[in-house]
Amino acid sequence: MFITVTKALLEGFSTTLFLFGVTLLLSLPIGLGISFFAMSKYPLLRYPTRFLIWVIRGTPLMLQLIVIYYGPGIFLKANIWGSGDQGRMVAAIFAFVINYSFYFAEIFRGGIQSIPKGQYEAGEVLGLSKKQIFTHIILLQVIKNILPPISNEVITLVKDTSLARIIAVYEIIWSGQSFIKTAGIVWPLFYTGAFYLLFSGLLEIGFQYLERKLAYFR
Amino acid sequence: MELLKVENLSKAFANTEILKGISFDLKQGETISIIGSSGSGKTTLLRCLTFLERADKGKMILNQNQVYDFEKDTSYETIRKQFGLVFQQFHLFPQYTALENVCLALKLNGAQEAEEKGMRLLEEMGLKEKADFYPYQLSGGQQQRVAIARALALEPEILCFDEPTSALDPELTQEVLRALKNLRAQNKTMMIVTHEIAFARNISDQVLFMDEGRIVEKGSAEEVIDHPKEERTKAFLRHMIG
Numbered sequence: 001m002f003i004t005v006t007k008a009l010l011e012g013f014s015t016t017l018f019l020f021g022v023t024l025l026l027s028l029p030i031g032l033g034i035s036f037f038a039m040s041k042y043p044l045l046r047y048p049t050r051f052l053i054w055v056i057r058g059t060p061l062m063l064q065l066i067v068i069y070y071g072p073g074i075f076l077k078a079n080i081w082g083s084g085d086q087g088r089m090v091a092a093i094f095a096f097v098i099n100y101s102f103y104f105a106e107i108f109r110g111g112i113q114s115i116p117k118g119q120y121e122a123g124e125v126l127g128l129s130k131k132q133i134f135t136h137i138i139l140l141q142v143i144k145n146i147l148p149p150i151s152n153e154v155i156t157l158v159k160d161t162s163l164a165r166i167i168a169v170y171e172i173i174w175s176g177q178s179f180i181k182t183a184g185i186v187w188p189l190f191y192t193g194a195f196y197l198l199f200s201g202l203l204e205i206g207f208q209y210l211e212r213k214l215a216y217f218r
Numbered sequence: 219m220e221l222l223k224v225e226n227l228s229k230a231f232a233n234t235e236i237l238k239g240i241s242f243d244l245k246q247g248e249t250i251s252i253i254g255s256s257g258s259g260k261t262t263l264l265r266c267l268t269f270l271e272r273a274d275k276g277k278m279i280l281n282q283n284q285v286y287d288f289e290k291d292t293s294y295e296t297i298r299k300q301f302g303l304v305f306q307q308f309h310l311f312p313q314y315t316a317l318e319n320v321c322l323a324l325k326l327n328g329a330q331e332a333e334e335k336g337m338r339l340l341e342e343m344g345l346k347e348k349a350d351f352y353p354y355q356l357s358g359g360q361q362q363r364v365a366i367a368r369a370l371a372l373e374p375e376i377l378c379f380d381e382p383t384s385a386l387d388p389e390l391t392q393e394v395l396r397a398l399k400n401l402r403a404q405n406k407t408m409m410i411v412t413h414e415i416a417f418a419r420n421i422s423d424q425v426l427f428m429d430e431g432r433i434v435e436k437g438s439a440e441e442v443i444d445h446p447k448e449e450r451t452k453a454f455l456r457h458m459i460g
Contacts, residue, residue: 118309125268125303126323126372127295136326140313217313218354 012175031104056102111146151207227276238431247405251418254428302374339367359390
Protein backbone atom coordinates (compact mmCIF):
# COMPACT_ATOMS: atom_id res chain seq x y z
CA MET A 1 0.00 0.00 0.00
CA PHE A 2 2.81 2.38 0.98
CA ILE A 3 4.41 2.01 -2.43
CA THR A 4 1.12 2.50 -4.26
CA VAL A 5 0.47 5.66 -2.24
CA THR A 6 4.00 6.95 -2.76
CA LYS A 7 3.70 6.42 -6.50
CA ALA A 8 0.37 8.22 -6.61
CA LEU A 9 1.69 11.08 -4.53
CA LEU A 10 4.79 11.39 -6.69
CA GLU A 11 2.55 11.79 -9.67
CA GLY A 12 0.63 14.56 -7.90
CA PHE A 13 3.89 16.08 -6.77
CA SER A 14 5.19 16.23 -10.34
CA THR A 15 2.17 18.42 -11.14
CA THR A 16 2.96 20.53 -8.07
CA LEU A 17 6.58 20.90 -9.22
CA PHE A 18 5.53 21.76 -12.74
CA LEU A 19 3.20 24.51 -11.53
CA PHE A 20 5.88 25.75 -9.13
CA GLY A 21 8.66 25.76 -11.75
CA VAL A 22 6.72 27.45 -14.53
CA THR A 23 5.33 30.07 -12.15
CA LEU A 24 8.76 30.91 -10.82
CA LEU A 25 10.38 31.01 -14.23
CA LEU A 26 7.79 33.41 -15.62
CA SER A 27 6.94 35.56 -12.63
CA LEU A 28 10.48 36.62 -11.74
CA PRO A 29 11.20 38.43 -15.05
CA ILE A 30 7.60 39.65 -15.39
CA GLY A 31 7.78 40.94 -11.82
CA LEU A 32 10.96 42.86 -12.66
CA GLY A 33 9.14 44.46 -15.59
CA ILE A 34 6.14 45.37 -13.43
CA SER A 35 8.44 46.93 -10.84
CA PHE A 36 9.75 49.30 -13.54
CA PHE A 37 6.17 50.28 -14.36
CA ALA A 38 5.45 50.81 -10.67
CA MET A 39 8.49 53.15 -10.45
CA SER A 40 7.86 54.87 -13.76
CA LYS A 41 8.00 58.64 -13.88
CA TYR A 42 4.88 58.55 -16.06
CA PRO A 43 1.74 58.61 -13.93
CA LEU A 44 -0.18 56.80 -16.67
CA LEU A 45 2.04 53.77 -16.16
CA ARG A 46 2.63 54.16 -12.46
CA TYR A 47 -0.89 54.56 -11.11
CA PRO A 48 -2.58 51.68 -12.98
CA THR A 49 0.31 49.45 -11.92
CA ARG A 50 -0.04 50.50 -8.29
CA PHE A 51 -3.75 49.87 -8.54
CA LEU A 52 -3.19 46.35 -9.87
CA ILE A 53 -0.64 45.66 -7.16
CA TRP A 54 -3.27 46.63 -4.63
CA VAL A 55 -5.93 44.39 -6.21
CA ILE A 56 -3.67 41.37 -6.64
CA ARG A 57 -2.10 41.58 -3.22
CA GLY A 58 -5.35 42.49 -1.56
CA THR A 59 -7.41 39.47 -2.65
CA PRO A 60 -6.87 35.77 -1.91
CA LEU A 61 -5.04 33.74 -4.52
CA MET A 62 -7.80 31.14 -4.23
CA LEU A 63 -10.37 33.71 -5.31
CA GLN A 64 -8.12 34.82 -8.18
CA LEU A 65 -7.90 31.21 -9.37
CA ILE A 66 -11.67 30.90 -9.38
CA VAL A 67 -12.24 34.22 -11.14
CA ILE A 68 -9.58 33.53 -13.75
CA TYR A 69 -10.77 30.01 -14.47
CA TYR A 70 -14.54 30.53 -14.39
CA GLY A 71 -14.69 34.24 -15.24
CA PRO A 72 -14.27 34.02 -19.03
CA GLY A 73 -16.96 31.35 -19.28
CA ILE A 74 -19.43 33.38 -17.23
CA PHE A 75 -18.73 36.84 -18.60
CA LEU A 76 -17.55 36.16 -22.15
CA LYS A 77 -19.45 32.95 -22.71
CA ALA A 78 -16.21 31.47 -23.93
CA ASN A 79 -13.89 28.83 -22.49
CA ILE A 80 -10.57 30.45 -23.28
CA TRP A 81 -8.56 27.94 -21.26
CA GLY A 82 -9.23 24.90 -23.38
CA SER A 83 -10.72 21.69 -22.04
CA GLY A 84 -9.70 19.10 -19.52
CA ASP A 85 -6.63 18.88 -17.29
CA GLN A 86 -4.54 20.88 -19.66
CA GLY A 87 -6.96 23.80 -19.74
CA ARG A 88 -7.14 23.89 -15.95
CA MET A 89 -3.35 23.81 -15.69
CA VAL A 90 -3.02 26.71 -18.12
CA ALA A 91 -5.53 28.74 -16.11
CA ALA A 92 -3.74 27.86 -12.87
CA ILE A 93 -0.38 28.87 -14.28
CA PHE A 94 -1.91 32.13 -15.51
CA ALA A 95 -3.33 32.93 -12.07
CA PHE A 96 -0.16 31.99 -10.22
CA VAL A 97 2.08 33.94 -12.58
CA ILE A 98 -0.04 37.07 -12.20
CA ASN A 99 -0.23 36.76 -8.44
CA TYR A 100 3.45 36.07 -7.93
CA SER A 101 4.61 38.61 -10.50
CA PHE A 102 2.97 41.39 -8.52
CA TYR A 103 4.40 40.17 -5.25
CA PHE A 104 7.87 39.91 -6.77
CA ALA A 105 7.40 43.36 -8.34
CA GLU A 106 7.03 44.89 -4.91
CA ILE A 107 10.13 43.08 -3.67
CA PHE A 108 12.12 44.25 -6.71
CA ARG A 109 10.86 47.79 -6.26
CA GLY A 110 11.97 47.82 -2.64
CA GLY A 111 15.34 46.34 -3.59
CA ILE A 112 15.96 48.75 -6.44
CA GLN A 113 14.92 51.78 -4.41
CA SER A 114 17.23 50.75 -1.57
CA ILE A 115 20.30 51.30 -3.77
CA PRO A 116 21.80 54.72 -3.00
CA LYS A 117 21.47 57.36 -5.71
CA GLY A 118 25.25 57.77 -5.62
CA GLN A 119 25.69 54.38 -7.29
CA TYR A 120 23.79 55.61 -10.34
CA GLU A 121 25.57 58.95 -10.32
CA ALA A 122 29.00 57.32 -10.10
CA GLY A 123 28.07 55.27 -13.16
CA GLU A 124 26.76 58.32 -14.97
CA VAL A 125 29.88 60.41 -14.53
CA LEU A 126 31.87 57.46 -15.84
CA GLY A 127 29.84 57.83 -19.02
CA LEU A 128 27.96 54.55 -18.65
CA SER A 129 24.54 54.15 -20.22
CA LYS A 130 21.42 53.62 -18.11
CA LYS A 131 21.37 49.99 -19.19
CA GLN A 132 25.04 49.45 -18.34
CA ILE A 133 24.51 51.03 -14.95
CA PHE A 134 21.60 48.73 -14.23
CA THR A 135 23.16 45.49 -15.43
CA HIS A 136 26.74 46.04 -14.26
CA ILE A 137 26.30 48.07 -11.08
CA ILE A 138 22.79 47.95 -9.68
CA LEU A 139 21.43 44.47 -10.42
CA LEU A 140 23.79 42.35 -8.32
CA GLN A 141 23.37 44.69 -5.34
CA VAL A 142 19.61 44.41 -5.71
CA ILE A 143 19.78 40.61 -5.90
CA LYS A 144 21.85 40.49 -2.75
CA ASN A 145 19.38 42.75 -0.94
CA ILE A 146 16.23 40.91 -2.01
CA LEU A 147 17.43 37.34 -1.62
CA PRO A 148 15.87 36.89 1.85
CA PRO A 149 12.38 38.18 0.90
CA ILE A 150 12.51 36.30 -2.42
CA SER A 151 13.38 33.04 -0.68
CA ASN A 152 10.40 33.63 1.62
CA GLU A 153 8.09 34.12 -1.33
CA VAL A 154 9.46 31.11 -3.20
CA ILE A 155 8.91 28.81 -0.24
CA THR A 156 5.40 30.20 0.13
CA LEU A 157 4.85 29.39 -3.54
CA VAL A 158 5.70 25.73 -2.94
CA LYS A 159 2.82 25.50 -0.49
CA ASP A 160 0.47 27.83 -2.40
CA THR A 161 0.45 25.43 -5.36
CA SER A 162 -1.96 23.32 -3.30
CA LEU A 163 -4.59 26.03 -3.88
CA ALA A 164 -4.79 24.94 -7.51
CA ARG A 165 -6.97 22.03 -6.45
CA ILE A 166 -9.86 24.50 -6.16
CA ILE A 167 -10.05 24.33 -9.97
CA ALA A 168 -9.29 20.62 -9.97
CA VAL A 169 -5.62 20.65 -10.87
CA TYR A 170 -4.45 17.25 -9.66
CA GLU A 171 -1.57 18.33 -7.46
CA ILE A 172 -0.23 16.33 -4.55
CA ILE A 173 -2.85 17.18 -1.94
CA TRP A 174 -5.55 16.15 -4.39
CA SER A 175 -3.72 12.85 -4.87
CA GLY A 176 -3.45 12.32 -1.11
CA GLN A 177 -7.04 13.21 -0.47
CA SER A 178 -8.34 10.86 -3.13
CA PHE A 179 -7.29 7.90 -0.96
CA ILE A 180 -9.91 8.88 1.60
CA LYS A 181 -12.62 8.17 -0.93
CA THR A 182 -11.08 5.22 -2.75
CA ALA A 183 -9.38 3.33 0.11
CA GLY A 184 -10.80 4.92 3.25
CA ILE A 185 -7.36 5.94 4.54
CA VAL A 186 -6.32 9.40 5.72
CA TRP A 187 -2.60 8.93 6.24
CA PRO A 188 -1.66 9.56 2.55
CA LEU A 189 -2.92 13.10 3.06
CA PHE A 190 -0.60 13.52 6.05
CA TYR A 191 2.19 11.90 4.09
CA THR A 192 2.05 14.71 1.49
CA GLY A 193 3.60 16.96 4.15
CA ALA A 194 6.84 15.02 3.83
CA PHE A 195 7.10 15.95 0.17
CA TYR A 196 6.60 19.63 0.91
CA LEU A 197 9.12 19.53 3.74
CA LEU A 198 11.73 17.78 1.67
CA PHE A 199 11.36 20.15 -1.25
CA SER A 200 11.26 23.36 0.79
CA GLY A 201 14.29 22.08 2.70
CA LEU A 202 16.20 21.73 -0.56
CA LEU A 203 15.15 25.23 -1.58
CA GLU A 204 16.34 26.65 1.73
CA ILE A 205 19.72 25.01 1.25
CA GLY A 206 19.85 26.51 -2.22
CA PHE A 207 19.06 30.00 -0.97
CA GLN A 208 21.56 29.73 1.85
CA TYR A 209 24.16 28.79 -0.73
CA LEU A 210 23.29 31.84 -2.83
CA GLU A 211 23.41 34.12 0.19
CA ARG A 212 26.86 32.80 1.08
CA LYS A 213 27.93 33.28 -2.54
CA LEU A 214 26.99 36.95 -2.36
CA ALA A 215 28.49 37.53 1.08
CA TYR A 216 31.81 38.52 -0.49
CA PHE A 217 30.76 42.16 -0.64
CA ARG A 218 28.81 44.50 1.58
CA MET B 219 45.28 78.35 -22.66
CA GLU B 220 41.72 78.57 -21.48
CA LEU B 221 40.35 75.09 -21.07
CA LEU B 222 36.97 75.93 -19.60
CA LYS B 223 34.92 79.07 -19.64
CA VAL B 224 31.66 79.12 -17.72
CA GLU B 225 29.26 81.94 -18.45
CA ASN B 226 26.28 82.99 -16.43
CA LEU B 227 25.35 79.54 -15.18
CA SER B 228 22.03 79.50 -13.33
CA LYS B 229 20.06 76.80 -11.60
CA ALA B 230 16.89 76.81 -9.55
CA PHE B 231 15.22 73.97 -7.67
CA ALA B 232 11.47 74.53 -7.49
CA ASN B 233 11.45 78.26 -6.80
CA THR B 234 14.74 78.52 -5.00
CA GLU B 235 17.62 79.88 -7.01
CA ILE B 236 20.73 77.91 -6.11
CA LEU B 237 23.09 79.35 -8.72
CA LYS B 238 22.57 82.93 -9.79
CA GLY B 239 24.76 83.52 -12.81
CA ILE B 240 28.13 81.89 -12.21
CA SER B 241 31.02 82.86 -14.52
CA PHE B 242 34.66 81.90 -14.32
CA ASP B 243 37.56 80.65 -16.42
CA LEU B 244 39.86 77.75 -15.90
CA LYS B 245 43.19 77.38 -17.65
CA GLN B 246 44.82 74.13 -18.71
CA GLY B 247 46.73 72.71 -15.76
CA GLU B 248 45.17 75.04 -13.24
CA THR B 249 43.73 74.06 -9.89
CA ILE B 250 40.74 76.01 -8.73
CA SER B 251 39.27 75.73 -5.25
CA ILE B 252 35.72 76.66 -4.50
CA ILE B 253 35.05 77.63 -0.91
CA GLY B 254 31.99 78.90 0.89
CA SER B 255 29.51 77.84 3.52
CA SER B 256 27.05 74.98 3.11
CA GLY B 257 24.18 75.89 0.84
CA SER B 258 26.20 78.44 -1.09
CA GLY B 259 25.83 76.38 -4.28
CA LYS B 260 29.37 74.94 -4.58
CA THR B 261 28.28 71.35 -4.92
CA THR B 262 25.43 72.25 -7.27
CA LEU B 263 27.93 74.05 -9.48
CA LEU B 264 30.05 70.88 -9.84
CA ARG B 265 26.94 68.79 -10.37
CA CYS B 266 25.75 71.08 -13.15
CA LEU B 267 29.13 70.94 -14.89
CA THR B 268 29.10 67.14 -14.72
CA PHE B 269 25.42 66.99 -15.81
CA LEU B 270 24.18 65.31 -12.66
CA GLU B 271 21.93 68.33 -12.41
CA ARG B 272 20.53 70.17 -15.34
CA ALA B 273 21.45 73.88 -15.28
CA ASP B 274 18.63 76.17 -16.43
CA LYS B 275 20.69 78.80 -18.15
CA GLY B 276 24.24 79.63 -19.12
CA LYS B 277 26.98 78.27 -21.29
CA MET B 278 30.21 76.48 -21.01
CA ILE B 279 32.97 76.59 -23.56
CA LEU B 280 35.56 73.85 -23.59
CA ASN B 281 38.88 74.11 -25.40
CA GLN B 282 37.70 77.44 -26.77
CA ASN B 283 35.61 75.76 -29.42
CA GLN B 284 33.12 73.34 -27.89
CA VAL B 285 30.18 75.43 -26.78
CA TYR B 286 27.44 73.97 -24.65
CA ASP B 287 24.34 76.06 -24.11
CA PHE B 288 22.41 74.74 -21.13
CA GLU B 289 19.20 76.32 -22.34
CA LYS B 290 19.25 74.90 -25.85
CA ASP B 291 21.59 71.95 -26.20
CA THR B 292 20.44 68.54 -25.13
CA SER B 293 22.92 65.77 -25.78
CA TYR B 294 25.95 66.18 -23.56
CA GLU B 295 27.84 62.86 -23.79
CA THR B 296 30.91 64.28 -25.50
CA ILE B 297 31.10 67.22 -23.09
CA ARG B 298 30.60 65.05 -20.04
CA LYS B 299 33.50 62.80 -21.06
CA GLN B 300 35.84 65.68 -20.40
CA PHE B 301 34.84 65.86 -16.74
CA GLY B 302 35.63 63.42 -13.99
CA LEU B 303 33.96 63.65 -10.61
CA VAL B 304 35.05 62.41 -7.22
CA PHE B 305 32.24 62.34 -4.65
CA GLN B 306 32.25 63.19 -1.00
CA GLN B 307 30.93 59.72 -0.18
CA PHE B 308 33.22 57.89 -2.70
CA HIS B 309 30.37 55.82 -4.17
CA LEU B 310 32.60 52.89 -5.03
CA PHE B 311 30.78 49.87 -6.42
CA PRO B 312 30.70 47.41 -3.50
CA GLN B 313 30.65 44.22 -5.58
CA TYR B 314 33.88 45.06 -7.39
CA THR B 315 37.44 45.04 -6.10
CA ALA B 316 39.48 48.23 -6.07
CA LEU B 317 41.02 47.31 -9.42
CA GLU B 318 37.66 46.33 -10.93
CA ASN B 319 36.19 49.65 -9.80
CA VAL B 320 38.95 51.49 -11.62
CA CYS B 321 38.68 49.35 -14.76
CA LEU B 322 34.92 48.93 -15.08
CA ALA B 323 34.21 51.87 -17.38
CA LEU B 324 37.32 51.15 -19.45
CA LYS B 325 36.28 47.54 -19.94
CA LEU B 326 32.71 48.46 -20.81
CA ASN B 327 34.10 50.89 -23.38
CA GLY B 328 36.13 48.01 -24.80
CA ALA B 329 39.47 49.62 -23.99
CA GLN B 330 42.61 47.54 -24.41
CA GLU B 331 44.84 46.79 -21.44
CA ALA B 332 42.32 48.16 -18.97
CA GLU B 333 43.83 46.16 -16.12
CA GLU B 334 47.37 47.38 -16.73
CA LYS B 335 46.13 50.93 -16.74
CA GLY B 336 44.07 50.32 -13.62
CA MET B 337 47.09 48.90 -11.80
CA ARG B 338 49.19 51.87 -12.84
CA LEU B 339 46.61 54.27 -11.46
CA LEU B 340 46.26 52.36 -8.20
CA GLU B 341 50.01 52.34 -7.85
CA GLU B 342 50.06 56.07 -8.38
CA MET B 343 47.53 56.36 -5.55
CA GLY B 344 49.75 54.15 -3.36
CA LEU B 345 47.25 51.30 -3.41
CA LYS B 346 48.96 48.67 -5.53
CA GLU B 347 48.75 46.04 -2.81
CA LYS B 348 45.04 46.78 -2.24
CA ALA B 349 44.04 46.04 -5.83
CA ASP B 350 42.10 42.89 -4.93
CA PHE B 351 40.39 44.30 -1.85
CA TYR B 352 36.70 45.07 -1.84
CA PRO B 353 35.58 48.55 -0.81
CA TYR B 354 34.34 47.44 2.63
CA GLN B 355 37.82 46.13 3.37
CA LEU B 356 39.39 49.55 2.81
CA SER B 357 39.58 52.62 5.03
CA GLY B 358 37.74 55.76 3.98
CA GLY B 359 40.95 57.37 2.77
CA GLN B 360 41.83 54.31 0.72
CA GLN B 361 38.33 54.19 -0.75
CA GLN B 362 38.56 57.81 -1.76
CA ARG B 363 41.92 57.20 -3.44
CA VAL B 364 40.40 54.30 -5.36
CA ALA B 365 37.60 56.66 -6.39
CA ILE B 366 40.20 59.16 -7.63
CA ALA B 367 41.94 56.44 -9.64
CA ARG B 368 38.56 55.44 -11.07
CA ALA B 369 37.90 59.03 -12.16
CA LEU B 370 41.40 59.26 -13.69
CA ALA B 371 40.99 56.07 -15.69
CA LEU B 372 38.94 57.79 -18.37
CA GLU B 373 41.50 60.60 -18.65
CA PRO B 374 39.10 63.50 -18.25
CA GLU B 375 40.37 66.97 -19.11
CA ILE B 376 39.03 68.36 -15.87
CA LEU B 377 38.87 66.46 -12.61
CA CYS B 378 36.22 67.70 -10.16
CA PHE B 379 36.22 66.96 -6.45
CA ASP B 380 33.12 67.46 -4.34
CA GLU B 381 34.35 67.87 -0.76
CA PRO B 382 36.66 64.87 -1.16
CA THR B 383 37.71 64.80 2.50
CA SER B 384 34.51 65.81 4.27
CA ALA B 385 33.48 62.23 4.99
CA LEU B 386 36.90 61.31 6.38
CA ASP B 387 38.45 61.32 9.83
CA PRO B 388 41.15 63.99 10.22
CA GLU B 389 43.98 61.46 10.09
CA LEU B 390 42.68 60.02 6.82
CA THR B 391 42.18 63.45 5.29
CA GLN B 392 45.90 63.94 4.84
CA GLU B 393 46.44 60.91 2.60
CA VAL B 394 43.76 62.13 0.23
CA LEU B 395 45.12 65.67 0.22
CA ARG B 396 48.57 64.25 -0.58
CA ALA B 397 47.08 62.41 -3.54
CA LEU B 398 45.57 65.68 -4.76
CA LYS B 399 48.92 67.42 -4.41
CA ASN B 400 50.52 64.73 -6.54
CA LEU B 401 47.94 65.33 -9.24
CA ARG B 402 48.60 69.04 -8.97
CA ALA B 403 52.29 68.35 -9.52
CA GLN B 404 51.38 66.51 -12.73
CA ASN B 405 49.53 69.60 -13.94
CA LYS B 406 46.13 68.00 -13.97
CA THR B 407 43.34 70.52 -14.32
CA MET B 408 41.24 70.35 -11.20
CA MET B 409 38.23 71.93 -9.55
CA ILE B 410 38.00 71.25 -5.86
CA VAL B 411 35.06 72.09 -3.62
CA THR B 412 36.53 72.01 -0.15
CA HIS B 413 36.30 73.17 3.45
CA GLU B 414 40.05 72.68 3.94
CA ILE B 415 41.04 76.33 3.76
CA ALA B 416 44.73 75.79 4.50
CA PHE B 417 44.90 73.14 1.82
CA ALA B 418 43.06 75.33 -0.67
CA ARG B 419 45.53 78.15 -0.08
CA ASN B 420 48.37 75.75 -0.61
CA ILE B 421 47.27 74.04 -3.78
CA SER B 422 45.16 76.54 -5.73
CA ASP B 423 45.96 78.80 -8.63
CA GLN B 424 42.55 80.34 -8.21
CA VAL B 425 40.09 80.46 -5.36
CA LEU B 426 36.40 81.16 -5.76
CA PHE B 427 34.42 82.20 -2.74
CA MET B 428 30.72 81.53 -3.19
CA ASP B 429 27.82 82.77 -1.14
CA GLU B 430 24.10 82.41 -1.80
CA GLY B 431 24.58 81.19 -5.36
CA ARG B 432 27.01 83.88 -6.44
CA ILE B 433 30.76 84.15 -6.76
CA VAL B 434 31.48 86.86 -4.26
CA GLU B 435 35.22 86.96 -4.74
CA LYS B 436 37.70 85.25 -7.02
CA GLY B 437 41.41 85.52 -7.50
CA SER B 438 44.65 83.94 -6.43
CA ALA B 439 44.81 82.18 -3.08
CA GLU B 440 46.74 85.11 -1.68
CA GLU B 441 44.12 87.56 -2.81
CA VAL B 442 41.04 85.68 -1.67
CA ILE B 443 42.27 83.84 1.41
CA ASP B 444 45.03 86.08 2.76
CA HIS B 445 43.66 89.45 1.73
CA PRO B 446 39.93 89.16 1.15
CA LYS B 447 38.22 92.36 0.12
CA GLU B 448 34.60 91.46 0.61
CA GLU B 449 33.03 91.55 4.03
CA ARG B 450 31.30 88.19 3.48
CA THR B 451 34.56 86.50 2.55
CA LYS B 452 36.23 87.90 5.64
CA ALA B 453 33.40 86.71 7.87
CA PHE B 454 33.49 83.22 6.33
CA LEU B 455 37.26 82.90 6.70
CA ARG B 456 37.17 84.18 10.27
CA HIS B 457 34.63 81.52 11.03
CA MET B 458 36.58 78.73 9.26
CA ILE B 459 40.05 79.57 10.49
CA GLY B 460 38.97 80.87 13.90
